[in-house]
Amino acid sequence: MTTPPLRLMAVHAHPDDESSKGAATTARYAASGAEVLVVSCTGGERGSVLNPSYGRQITDLEEMRQVRTVEMAAAAEALGVQHRWLGFVDSGLPEGDPLPPLPPGCFALTPLEEAAAPLVEIVREFRPHVITTYDPTGGYPHPDHIMCHRVAKEAFETAGDPERYRDRGAPWTPLKLYYNHDFSMTRIRTMHEAMIDAGLESPFGDWVESRAAREIPEREVTTRIPCAESFPARDAALVAHATQIDPDGFFFATPRDLEAQVWPVEEYELAASRVATTLPEDDLFAGIAGDEGGAP
Structure with missing residues (x-):
């Protein structure tokens, strides 16, 4: 089947x-x-x-x-x-x-x-x-x-x-x-630092250094x-x-x-x-089989 x-x-x-x-x-x-x-x-x-x-x-x-x-x-x-x-x-x-x-x-x-x-x-x-x-x-x-x-x-x-x-x-x-x-600011900072370390000009500098960016809550x-x-x-x-x-x-x-x-x-x-899953995940479908879901 x-x-x-x-x-x-x-x-x-x-x-x-x-x-x-x-x-x-x-x-x-x-x-x-x-x-x-x-x-x-x-x-x-x-x-x-x-x-x-x-x-x-x-x-x-x-x-x-x-x-x-x-x-x-x-x-x-x-x-x-x-x-x-x-x-x-x-x-x-x-x-x-x-x-x-x-x-x-x-x-x-x-x-x-x-x-x-x-x-x-x-x-x-x-x-x-x-x-x-x-x-x-x-x-x-x-x-x-x-x-x-x-x-x-x-x-x-x-x-x-x-x-x-x-x-x-x-x-x-x-x-x-x-x-x-x-x-996320974590991603932006990581990419910014990687570009600087590689000797490249980063497009994220102003963003990372801005007060508004520092005040963004990380979810x-x-x-x-x-x-x-x-x-x-x-x-x-x-x-x-x-x-x-x-x-x-x-x-x-x-x-x-x-x-x-x-x-x-x-x-x-x-x-x-609505299904059991273990965090952290690397799959959006973790814990789901293809025949699950439907009417309650």
Whole structure:
């Protein structure tokens, strides 16, 4: 009898987040035969063009949505993963003092149950054993990242309850919930010191030395996934987001052979588990067999 494949769902706020946070992990698991689904909560409509070599800015929301839809399809292909849109509108990153109000109808202002309902439906359809997303801070204080955490946590906690979201499919109980830790200061400092020791100019100096960086709380790391062999897939996915990622910029400043030597992993925090597992882990599916999960 063939064991059903393990299934991983990565829930992200915008297209490009899946390529900068946990991308080598999803590519690794997809290549090893697991079913991997990336869910983008918004279309990234209010994102700016961040790549100076892109050539022009895009100010129309519908045009940006269309461009980033094409980029996301290319990134998913590079990672070897499936992809779904949750369908909400990017909230934008408010700037100023005081901060301006968020735009009406945006993702971050959507009531929690309304925002979580389509994700619960996708969970019940795809039936993931593991879900990954951001910690309660969002990783950084973008309102969509914080909302993404809330929505993913709500779906993890309720998708298996037949009394919740009763019109959204048959219950399915995910077994583990993880938070991404790709931009931890421990990683940044380690890479910074490795580049200095190698006689290279580090792009992380200002970041490491800033007061804001010193005040960032370090969350617990429970799980390190070896995935250096999937760095090329991650990089291809990053480049696919041409409006957002400068191929000569920050994400590519570290020599890949040095990165593979010094930091060949992606890190996670096990936030909740319905199966027994021993920490620390080196596998998101630790403690899970392929036929586990389902209705309570």
